[in-house]
Amino acid sequence: MDNERCDFCHEGRLKAQTVREYYKYHGDLVIIDNVPAYVCNTCGEHYHFAQVAKKLRRIAENRSKIKERISVPITTFESQFSIPFEDAI
Numbered sequence: 520m521d522n523e524r525c526d527f528c529h530e531g532r533l534k535a536q537t538v539r540e541y542y543k544y545h546g547d548l549v550i551i552d553n554v555p556a557y558v559c560n561t562c563g564e565h566y567h568f569a570q571v572a573k574k575l576r577r578i579a580e581n582r583s584k585i586k587e588r589i590s591v592p593i594t595t596f597e598s599q600f601s602i603p604f605e606d607a608i
C-alpha cells in the first residue's frame with residue numbers, strides 16, 4: 520500500500536507508520552498507541568489491514584483489563600463562548 524493514492528481524498532499518498540488511535544466502543548473511548556497503519560499525507564486518514572482492525576476491536580472489548588488511565592477536560596463550545604448555536608455556524 521505504500522505510496523498508493525488515498526481512497527478518501529483521492530489526492531494524497533499513503534505511507535506506512537505507527538499512529539495513535541482513538542477507538543470508540545460502546546460509548547467508551549480507548550486510546551491505543553503504536554498502531555501499524557497507512558496514513559494519507561494530505562488528509563491524514565488512517566488505513567488498517569483487517570487483522571489490525573480486529574486486534575483493535577479485541578483491545579477495546581477487553582478495555583477493563585487495561586490499567587493505565589488518563590483524565591481529560593470536557594466542556595461544550597457554547598459554555599466557553601456563550602454563543603448560541605445559530606450564531607456560531
Ligand SMILES: [Zn+2]
Pocket residue numbers: 525526527528529530531559560561562563564
Ligand atoms: Zn487522503
